[in-house]
Amino acid sequence: MPDPITWYTLGRVTGDPERIMEAIDAKLLSHNEDPSAHGQTAEAVYAHRNDPTFDHPQYTIYNIKMAPSTRTVKAFCDAGGAAEFEKIQDAINYVNQTGGGTIHIKPGTYTQTKNITLYNNIDLIGEDRTDCIIDFDDKQNSINMVGLFANHKRDMHIKNLKVQNSNEGTTGAIYFSYADDCSVEDCEFSQNYYSEEAAGGDIYISNCKRIHVQRNVSNGSEYLVYGSNLDHLRVEANYIGTVRSSGVDLTLAINSIVSGNTIVSSGGDGITLSSGANEISVTNNHILDPAGYGIYAHQSEYGTIVGNNVSGSGNHGIYISASPYYTVVGNSVNGAVGDGIRLYSCDLTTVTGNVSMSNRDYGVNVFDEDCYGCVIVGNTLHDNSVGALNDDGYWTDVGHNTS
Secondary structure, X not given: OOOOOOHHHHOOOOOOOOOHHHHHHHHHHHHHOOHHHOOOOOOHHHHXXXXXXXXXXXXXXXXXXXXXXXXXXXXXXXXXXXXXXXXXXXXXXXXXXXXXXXXXXXXXXXXXXXXXXXXXXXXXXXXXXXXXXXXXXXXXXXXXXXXXXXXXXXXXXXXXXEEEEEOOOOOOOEEEEOEEEEEEEOOEXXXXXXOOOOOOOOEEEEEEEEEEEEOOEEEOOOOOEEEXXXXXXXXXXXXXXXXXXXXXXEEEEEEEEEXXXXXXXXXXXXXXXXXXXXXXXXXXXXXXXXXXXXXXXXXXXXXXXXXXXXXXXXXXXXXEEOOOOOEEEOOXXXXXXXXXXXXXXXOOOEXXXXXXXXOOXXXXXXXXXXXXXXXXXXXXXXXXXXXXXXXXXXXXXXXXXXX
């Protein structure tokens, strides 16, 4: 394709008798008569060189501005046959051939007998998360976005779908591995767990960067999110009800946020951070009646637990174990079967401005002398059955707590 027609390329000068349209026609004619612009004689596009107009239909000439990968390709999927595709995988394969695009899923139940495989640059969008249902029919299948260590997949987004009845025991109903810049938003999950043991779940994420899980609803699954080897995960504004294990469980994750979630009646902890889940921000979550701890941090460090409301924990409300350099500020903890806030083997942890009330043991318990240099200041510790504050730590700075 020639350069854009400009005064510069035309070489126009004052008094030039050639009209602008004549110059344009000359440019087009020069292009159309140029065999090098139209392939070889054995190719169909070769005949295009003598067209009277400058015309490049789709796919006839490769140009970056016309390449399929730069266009928005759409496919529509309807379980009842009222669209191009009845099967979601067929629609995915179609848009993948042209470098990606959007699959619009119409209301209906899409029963899956095998895995759904995802690729780069694909958006999987339902019309309504209540009525657009991907049902795995209690089979061991899931939605997979799996790249390689040396070649991550990226840019995959799932929205407005209901995903249910996955019996996959190794991964979740949605599985991201070696995949970056993906999201799951405004979806609903139900009954995704491995029936033989505590495994499976809604979204399993490993070896990924920049995954967003936002505004989803989960009921009756194993967990909403389990993640390992992660960087910059965001789990925000989800509702998680009656999951069998922890609502959110992270290990070997860094620089991540768990914020604004409501977690009700989890069978394990509300939120679990373990084994290298470092620099995690846990803020403004509402955790009600977990069977285990409300928020549990174990063998992690430099975390912040701020502004959470934890009520009715089956064990301690907030438990920081073997996890130094934590900041626990402005949380409300009440009705725990154990301590409201317990520190165990936690150096240089700050606990300030919390309200810890009506717990069965202590409001705040600095459990052992391996807690070195902690700060327990300005907390409200009323009506805890065993006592307001226990300090068995070493060199603890304690002051201005009320009981």
